Amino acid sequence: MEKAYFPMFVDIKGxxxxxxxxxxxxxxxxxxxxxxxxxxxxxxxELCAGMKELAAEGKIRSELREYMEGDAESAGIVIAATDSRAVNRAVQEECRHRKIPVNVADDRDSCDFYFPSVVITDEAVIGINSGGEDPGRVKRVRSGIEALYGNRRDYSDDRIEK
Ligand SMILES: C[C@@]1(CC(=O)O)c2cc3[nH]c(cc4nc(cc5[nH]c(cc(n2)[C@H]1CCC(=O)O)[C@@](C)(CC(=O)O)[C@@H]5CCC(=O)O)C(CC(=O)O)=C4CCC(=O)O)c(CCC(=O)O)c3CC(=O)O
Ligand SMILES: NC(=O)C1=CN([C@@H]2O[C@H](COP(=O)(O)OP(=O)(O)OC[C@H]3O[C@@H](n4cnc5c(N)ncnc54)[C@H](O)[C@@H]3O)[C@@H](O)[C@H]2O)C=CC1
Structure with a gap:
């Protein structure tokens, strides 16, 4: 790995x-x-089917509209994951301005932090990352750890694994 990132474990409850x-x-x-x-x-x-389910179950709040500048206000962390590079970039700009940590799904160089692959057991949380080098490798490492310890975060319905 050329550049290792520090795994900072953050309390995001609430x-x-x-x-x-x-x-x-x-x-x-x-x-x-x-x-x-x-x-x-x-x-x-537009929400994909799985996201609609989470909204219907009351697990997330959702607004069916395009992003507007100002949406990031009062957010602790922001994830930009649209299929438009321009929109993701605009979200990143707003967050930089407001000093809110932002993750940009289509551009590793724009991320303040990387989104980890996680393995959760009763005893520990394991976060996996390759410094942005190879997300496919991260996924393989996650599968290997799961085989040893199991995982409460169930990735089995992830679209790529279907
Ligand atoms: C750098 C990073 C930044 C960030 O945080 O967004 C990033 C960036 C990018 N990923 C891309 C592609 C893919 N990413 C995955 C999977 C995952 N990607 C995740 C994290 C990260 N992805 C961050 C750090 C990762 C690291 O440390 O290396 C995981 C771990 C977490 C999660 O997403 O939940 C999750 C695995 C979960 C699991 O299964 O365990 C797959 C495989 C799949 O989907 O099956 C593919 C298909 C290709 C392949 O197989 O390699 C592209 C090109 C997009 C395009 O082509 O448009 C970019 C953009 C770029 O590199 O600039
Ligand atoms: N980091 C990673 O792990 C990976 C990242 N990607 C990148 O992630 C991005 C998203 O991929 P998918 O989820 O597969 O795309 P998708 O096409 O399934 O979803 C795109 C979403 O963006 C929304 N959107 C479009 N314009 C918007 C706007 N102006 N405001 C708010 N929302 C808007 C759409 O309504 C839709 O909900 C792509 O840029 C892709 O390159 C793709 C594979 C892996």
């Missing part, structure tokens, strides 16, 4: 986390965030 975009990548991340008790708000004109 923290307002804004997710811009409601597709498969956003869903995968929201599912992980919910495991840690975050207060997730999703803004997107």
């Amino acid at each position: 923290m307002k986390i804004l997710v811009v975009g409601g597709g498969n990548i956003a869903l995968r991340r929201v599912k992980t965030l919910l495991e840690f008790g975050a207060d997730v708000q999703v803004i997107a004109p």
Whole structure:
């Protein structure tokens, strides 16, 4: 690994986390965030089926519209995961301005932090990251750890694994 990142374990219980975009990548991340008790708000004109379910179950708050400047106000952390580079970039700009940590799904160089793959057991939380080098490798390492310890964060319905 060329550049290792420091795994800082953060208490996000009750923290307002804004997710811009409601597709498969956003869903995968929201599912992980919910495991840690975050207060997730999703803004997107269209939600994928899994995200609609979470909204119907009251697990997330959602607004069916496009992102607007100002949406990041009062968010503790922001995830930009739309399929538009320009929109993701605009979200990043707002967060930089407000000094809110932002994760940008389509551009490793724009991320203040990387989104980890996680393994959760009763005894420990394991976060996996390759410094942005190879997300596919991160996924393989996660599967290897799961085989040893199991995982409460169930990735089995992730779209790529279908
Ligand atoms: C750098 C990082 C920044 C960030 O945090 O967003 C980032 C960036 C990018 N990923 C891309 C592609 C893929 N990412 C995955 C999977 C995961 N990606 C995740 C994290 C990260 N992804 C961050 C740090 C990762 C690291 O440390 O290396 C995981 C761990 C967490 C999660 O998403 O929940 C999750 C695995 C969960 C699990 O299963 O365990 C797959 C595989 C799949 O989806 O099955 C593919 C398909 C290709 C492949 O297989 O390699 C692209 C190109 C997008 C495009 O082409 O448009 C970019 C953009 C770029 O690199 O600039
Ligand atoms: N980091 C990672 O792990 C990976 C990242 N990606 C990147 O993630 C991004 C999203 O991918 P998917 O979820 O598969 O896309 P998708 O097409 O399933 O979903 C896109 C979502 O963005 C929303 N959106 C579009 N314009 C918007 C706006 N102006 N405001 C708010 N929401 C808006 C859409 O309504 C939709 O909910 C892509 O840019 C892709 O390159 C893709 C694979 C893996």
